[in-house]
Amino acid sequence: MPATTVPPGRILIVGGSIAGARTAQALRSEGFTGELIVIEPEAGEAYDRPPLSKEYLTGAWSRAQLNLIPGGWASLDATVVRAHAAALDGQGRQIRLSDGQLIGYDALVIATGLSPRRLVADDGEPIGHVIGTASDADALRHQLRDGAHVVAVGGGFIAAEAASVARGLGLPATIIDRRATLLEGSLGAVVGAHIAANHRNHGVDLRTQARITSIARDGSGAVITLEGGGLVRADVLVAGIGSEPNTAWLQGSGIRVDDGVVTDARCRAFGAAGVYALGDVARFYDVHSAKPRRVGHWTNAADQATVVAHNLLHPQDPIGYREAPYFWSDQFREKIQVAGHPDPDAHVDLLTLEGPTPRRIAVYTHGDDDGCSAVVTFGWPRGMVAVRRLMPLEPTTAEMLSELEELAAGARLVAAR
Numbered sequence: 001m002p003a004t005t006v007p008p009g010r011i012l013i014v015g016g017s018i019a020g021a022r023t024a025q026a027l028r029s030e031g032f033t034g035e036l037i038v039i040e041p042e043a044g045e046a047y048d049r050p051p052l053s054k055e056y057l058t059g060a061w062s063r064a065q066l067n068l069i070p071g072g073w074a075s076l077d078a079t080v081v082r083a084h085a086a087a088l089d090g091q092g093r094q095i096r097l098s099d100g101q102l103i104g105y106d107a108l109v110i111a112t113g114l115s116p117r118r119l120v121a122d123d124g125e126p127i128g129h130v131i132g133t134a135s136d137a138d139a140l141r142h143q144l145r146d147g148a149h150v151v152a153v154g155g156g157f158i159a160a161e162a163a164s165v166a167r168g169l170g171l172p173a174t175i176i177d178r179r180a181t182l183l184e185g186s187l188g189a190v191v192g193a194h195i196a197a198n199h200r201n202h203g204v205d206l207r208t209q210a211r212i213t214s215i216a217r218d219g220s221g222a223v224i225t226l227e228g229g230g231l232v233r234a235d236v237l238v239a240g241i242g243s244e245p246n247t248a249w250l251q252g253s254g255i256r257v258d259d260g261v262v263t264d265a266r267c268r269a270f271g272a273a274g275v276y277a278l279g280d281v282a283r284f285y286d287v288h289s290a291k292p293r294r295v296g297h298w299t300n301a302a303d304q305a306t307v308v309a310h311n312l313l314h315p316q317d318p319i320g321y322r323e324a325p326y327f328w329s330d331q332f333r334e335k336i337q338v339a340g341h342p343d344p345d346a347h348v349d350l351l352t353l354e355g356p357t358p359r360r361i362a363v364y365t366h367g368d369d370d371g372c373s374a375v376v377t378f379g380w381p382r383g384m385v386a387v388r389r390l391m392p393l394e395p396t397t398a399e400m401l402s403e404l405e406e407l408a409a410g411a412r413l414v415a416a417r
């Protein structure tokens, strides 16, 4: 059993999404009986964000199905204050809220996540939709009707999922991105080309290697001009052009911020005592790659919550965060799952597992030691369970492939055509 020390009397969690909610749950389930205060500007119960560009956007899921805490905040005996944190006094251990209120703490957990970047029209004002909150998704969903042409800008997961939802609803969809394939920045060119081909097969008009030179308002839509003169008219414009960590409120606090709140492997922030950061907003020290990393994936936020809660309650027996990254995306009814670090510069084999239901798998190999650094599975959740079990053992690519062939009852893995 870990040594127990006196826990902090009042823990303040700023940000009430998955990272904040899972921290609160872990604190209570580890026996924390002190005061728990959550600062969260959005009304309602804590909700899950991944479905916002999937089941919730199609209308298949209700808001209630997004709820993260069965029984809500009240079941955790947490006081939720509906405001933005506006400033932190790390030495005085208090934060100032947007309404001027000051709240002190014994320990502070920063879980403020990201805000999506917006497109800017020629008139200098923001234009189009983003998908960061449930209200954003509500606003977008109401526009997905009457044959509206949906244009997503950016070649990442949000744009790919928005286009996939649009096509699923029978709407014409276009993706505009400056790279050569989709998801190239996160998964590399080989897997990116495979995903791009899938989008084309489903009728998405892909404008790759395209640079936008102008976005003009056109009624409730927009006319986008591409370098070279091409025009794309959007009834519904969606930005999937990345996000910024919500750290403006930490300015001048002494907390080290550098593309996110910088933490050690135990999720402790630098610059003030008793401050932790986790989830999308944190740039933590990653023990696998021996460098700081910011990871914008759900599982990372949820897993770090366990580490933060443990370290808050057992400071004399701290643990580090060492989970291998994992995330997923749903496109055209297929689950794409990614485990490990899919370094876009690694050697990538795109393979087909032959059998009654052929499966596509991409395996990333790094260095001279044939180490398997990442695996992407397409529509094979069972395979991904095996991959995630094996990944922490740092297998070679040959070991990973043999495990997957065995799982698929001896099916052969061959190069995908």
Ligand SMILES: Cc1cc2nc3c(=O)[nH]c(=O)nc-3n(C[C@H](O)[C@H](O)[C@H](O)COP(=O)(O)OP(=O)(O)OC[C@H]3O[C@@H](n4cnc5c(N)ncnc54)[C@H](O)[C@@H]3O)c2cc1C
Pocket: 014, 015, 016, 017, 018, 019, 020, 039, 040, 041, 042, 048, 049, 050, 051, 052, 053, 083, 084, 085, 086, 111, 112, 113, 114, 131, 132, 133, 158, 246, 249, 278, 279, 280, 281, 295, 296, 297, 298, 299, 301, 326, 327, 328, 329, 330
């Ligand atoms: C549309 C969408 C689809 C996604 N799909 C996937 C997916 O398929 N797979 C996957 O792995 N990940 C996915 N993600 C990413 C995943 O949802 C995030 O990794 C996860 O939500 C991060 O949780 P978080 O609690 O760290 O931050 P967030 O969920 O961003 O929450 C931050 C919270 O902090 C609050 N906040 C911000 N500033 C302040 C302030 N100053 N004061 C107080 N509160 C503040 C916000 O209101 C918000 O509630 C998706 C994200 C989005 C938006």
